[in-house]
Amino acid sequence: MPMQMSTLESLITLPAFIVGKSTRSTIGELGKLSHLRGKLSILQLRNVVDATDALQANLKDKKDLKELELEWGDEDADDSQKEKDVLEKLQPWVNLEKLTISGYGGKDFPNWLGGSSLSNIQVMCISDCSNCLSLPPVGQLPTLKELCIRRMKLVKTIGVEFYGSTGSSVIQPFQSLEKLEFEEMAEWEEWVPSGSGGSDFPRLQELSLRSCPKLRESLPCDLPCLKKLSVYGCGVLDDQRATTVTSVNMDYKSLEELKISECQTGLLSLLPETKLLSKLEIASFNDIQCLPNISRLQSLRLFKCPTLKSFPEDGLPTTLTSLVIRDCRRLKLPHEMLAKLTSLGHLVILNSCDSMRSFPLGIFPKLTSLFLLDCKNLESFSLIKEGVDENLSRLGIEVCPKLVCFPQGGLPTPNLTRLDVKGCDKLKSLPERIHTLTALRSLEIRDLPNLEPIAEDGVLPHNLRHFRIENCERLRASSVAEYWGLQRLVSLATFEISGRGSDEILETLLKQQLLPTTLQRLEISQLSSLKSLDAKGLKHLTSLSFLSISNCSALEKRYKKKTGKAWANISHIPCIKIGEEVII
Template sequence: MCISDCSNCSSLPPVGRLPNLKELCISQMKFVKTIGVEFYGSTGSSVIQPFKSMEKLRFYWMTEWEEWVPSGSGGVDFLRLQELILQDCPKLRGNLPCDLPCLKKLILDECGVLHDQRATSVNMKYKSLEELRIGEGLFDGVLSLLETKLLSKLEIVSLNDIQCLPNINRLQSLRLCKCPTLSSFPEDGLPTTLTLLVITFCRRLELPHEMLAKLTSLGHLAISHSCDSMRSFPLGIVPKLTSLFLWDCKNLESLSLIEEGVDENLSLFRIAHCPNLVCFPRGGLPAPNLTELEFINCKKLKSLPERIHTLTRLRSLKIRDLPNLESIAEDGGLPHNLRHFCIENCERLRASSVAEYWGLRGLVSLEEFEIGGRGSDEILETLLKQHLLPTTLHRLKISRLSSLKSLDAKGLKHLTSLSFLSISNCSALEKRYKKKTEKAWADISHIPCIKIGKEVII
């Protein structure tokens, strides 16, 4: 059942009497200030067991809701409740139900509900709680819940008055978002059971290398708009890491390598919007099983990691918005098993280096090639005229080329497996190939599927 936006209602109907109701969502009831005995179906003198089957209860955008009153039945109001979500209930000051024996998931976001409940929060009986999300000043009110033995997922959002995390045991997933004053992790570090760690908009937070080394189960690490004190990230320090995202770490200068450290399990690595990144470890990335690699908007970066050709399992390589990039794969070419290659807005790359070093002809597994933006006109022209792209290529995507007026017809016909050509935001090329009646259409008409601008031609 969903009850929403009933603008003339000041109270809720007695839905607690519905014995088979499992899911209830209540939202935008702007005149409801109190949820009391009428909600449970009580009449005052009679005592019933409300919400006998309720499993999921959600409240959204209850702007005037101030008080949540228990049923007074003497028993547990929500005996089978597994999921409780309260979001955007800014005036709520009453207590949450204290006894929820089956509760597994609790989300409290942008609510005032626990501001005045610090003393009573210790009475919360949420022994089955597995997933908790808290935000907007609610942290002190739910500290006791962090000690729940089954708690495996924790998300803390938009807290402005927390400096250090308390000790948290047995967690598998931790997300920290928009905590501007948070500066440190617990003294004893994070639990070794942690498999996922996401840090977003926590600029002051420091990430000790010795703590990372102890996270022996960590598989996914994402740091975004955070950890401003971090100048170097140590590759190979987290033994089971499979995916690593570094996004807008504004003072990050280098990726370092701990002694004999190897990221054997790392398969996905993305680094973006790190304006001061200048170098990688000598000898290349210690990630032999890497399958996806992305570098996006790192303005000072002049070259990619050395010996990139040794990443023999690499399937996807994306290079975007690297205005000072001068060289790619000049010590052995690109990885032979590459399937998807994207290069955009790398204006200092020269077509001569493409022809000499990249070894694109040998990439017999390459299925898709994307190219566009500043500096790409000459590179694409060279690739087509010199037949440097492999004949196995299936998809060619061209975008934002300002000066290129035509595509080499022989170069396109050389691509005998090409089944899809996309041309977007290239005014001169779109004008040339837009009409099937023009002579230029013959240069591309052999391709089964063509997309020019927003029009798809089959």
């Protein structure tokens, strides 16, 4: 820090003060800065030589500070008692609203962290206090709304000290707490209730537990206001005793959102009792075969459940609006069940449902986006009752190596605005009658080695604005020129072309001036054999404002600014990117 900081007595804003190792930037320099307001971060507190310096910082009288961060650094403490003395003397003004403590090396916390010493505190975050065996007594802070505890690696038990109880006196704790997070508590084993006779967290709305691998027993049983529960990486919670206690005693009737990963299956037994549950995410379960019945659910996300085979016996609720399935390869997806999801708006199937060989279209009255990704055995689409997916606006099909064709007669998606098709080795053609998809604005075809040009009745939709071709080596430039009618796409603003088979296509399009004059962006990449761009073809693109050439060694050399032989042919374009160089 600058020397003689203490002379700036009228200073109002000081985001960070770094304690130096020399006597030039001691923490005592903060003493006379009584007008500081807003947020102050005091960093590298491990450099404090004498705890008396911390007292001279006079934080207790800085009445306009709202947020305070106290950070000791990454090194391990060499004197835990000194660090405790320093923190003791850094007690802030009573009306502080947010406090962060990280890297503190003391063995316990000073008394000012609890009770009336911080009567207006609303947010507190404590992390990386490597020598502490217990948490600070924050349960009696009257206005505390958010509490985050991270990486307290020696804490094994959270008990009465956490709730702020003294002696035999037990007062109901955490009267205002709404959000509680524990993260990376490597040795935490037991969460003991306060014994107050009521709920320990009467207003808690969000509870998150992440990477607490040794935590056993159950979670707090009485959380009457809990709306969001996230439990990740708490594997020991799935022992038999925890499962029994959890399923019998938990009262989470207000729960609206549940996310569980790598933890107890006992939590799943809560589902039939959570009448308000609208969002459910289940990830990394190796011993679940069937989901229990769930009512009123709106969003369901299933990740990495290799043994999961089926949905509930009664099927999924008709209220479901979003369904994401990833890495659940044994899961079956009956067409009859899908047809009942009349509220479904978003569907993603990724590396899942290996038994699915056909996917139904025309049965989703409210579906707006559909993504089928890495569906290894998907061969075709089926039309159910000749229906129409009126609201489907985005369709993505990627890495479906056995997909042969789209449904006969074309896609029943009149309002489709974006179509992405990638990595389908056996696919030979785009959807029939694609020109009838007049709402289509973006089309991307990538890694389709057997794709052939569509016939004359398959001219691209005239309202198309973005078109991308990549690694479609069987496309022939002559056929593209004859059938696709790119010059008629007067709304086309962006054209991207790259990879295998694209050199000849681009060369033909430019020489024959088959790109529309309205084109604004032309992006070229990975065209190794193309050595030049037709100058007249580029001049024909009178609206072109951006040209990008990347991973094309010959083109990059030829069109390099000033030194390239053909730089003059493109210098009129307002913005050019050659490799990593942007030229305006």
